[in-house]
Amino acid sequence: MSDLPISLLLGLGIGFACRWFDLPLPAPPKLVGALLVLAITLGFIGVDRLMGGAA
Template identity: 75%
Template sequence: MWPTFIGIALGLLIGFVCRFFDLPLPAPPRLVGALLVLTMTLGFVAGGYIVS
């Protein structure tokens, strides 16, 4: 459970730092790209549950 919270906090921190320093985000800027990253992550997690 802790790795999930740490991952979310790290993602929020990276997003905040990129916005604060006006850096380009290390992710696709459109909703479709963001959904692609989300579905790949969900697929990775689901695959881990199925394999184990």
């Protein structure tokens, strides 16, 4: 199974659970925190491609 469907299902599941149980989202509330998450994600994807993990 591909990583994309698994990650989408996991993200939707976490979002649904947070909404259902009225929990705060596990995300930074400020723009700088959101940009940090984006930078970490892009860095992970870039290194994964450089190391040959993605086809």
